[in-house]
């Protein structure tokens with residue numbers, strides 16, 4: 289498979305290593321220093337683009353590839369205010385976009401456990417939900433994309449919540465899930481869901497030991513989407529039954 293890397297930072301470099309180990313060819317490695325190299329690429333030579341760049345460049349990178357009929361695996365977070373516009377564009381062009389806030393299989397199991405826990409807590413009085421995420425200090429967006437997906441998992445399964453609010457401890461409105469972000473090096477990614485009551489505390493957490501889980505998931509998805517169309521996510525790739 290011939291891969292274009294849109295973003296060649298911490299994630300792009302690790303994806304390049306694993307993809308080459310799995311026998312794939314990296315056609316180009318695009319970062320802020322060589323964006324103009326995109327003009328010299330032949331789209332016919334690219335099977336898939338893997339996009340791990342920065343919140344402000346994700347949308348232009350994705351639309352660049354979709355315009356050229358290149359399937360995109362997108363991992364950059366912090367651009368979801370543009371979600372509707374981007375996905376309408378993908379569908380209009382009959383393109384392929386796979387987005388995941390987190391490509392790690394472990395986190396996607398955590399997402400399912402979070403949804404199940406929210407359903408259980410739905411009928412239980414006296415507990416307040418909250419989310420905390422911890423990442424390295426170079427992270428540009430807050431809260432993390434993973435924390436947003438986790439909050440959506442609670443909102444969609446617990447009738448006591450209809451929104452989330454980024455907070456550093458100050459109170460939020462009753463129907464909103466408070467989300468706290470902390471930046472501590474070298475944390476690759478930690479997410480904690482809490483349901484606290486006057487009597488006890490229930491906690492569900494996922495701690496990434498390295499970026500390897502995100503990297504492996506992204507490469508496996510890139511191999512999987514080659515013959516797929518439309519806007520896809522980890523629920524299409526994994527089929528967990530609970």
Ligand SMILES: NC(=O)c1ccc[n+]([C@@H]2O[C@H](COP(=O)([O-])OP(=O)(O)OC[C@H]3O[C@@H](n4cnc5c(N)ncnc54)[C@H](O)[C@@H]3O)[C@@H](O)[C@H]2O)c1
Pocket residue numbers: 294295296297298299300318319320321323340341342343345349362363364365366388389390391392426502
């Ligand atoms: N979905 C997931 O599983 C997952 C996992 C880890 C990181 N991420 C996200 O992926 C993104 C990248 O993470 P990272 O740790 O590699 O960041 P990083 O800062 O190490 O790398 C970002 C790279 O993007 C490049 N870049 C900037 N503008 C660009 C442009 N216009 N076109 C192409 N490249 C450009 C930079 O030069 C840099 O090399 C972040 O948004 C992060 O939140 C997602």
Ligand SMILES: O=C(O)C1=N[C@H](C(=O)O)CCC1
Pocket residue numbers: 365389390423427428431432433434435476477
């Ligand atoms: O390192 C990052 O940045 C990460 N970003 C994703 C997020 O925002 O959830 C996934 C975890 C690592």
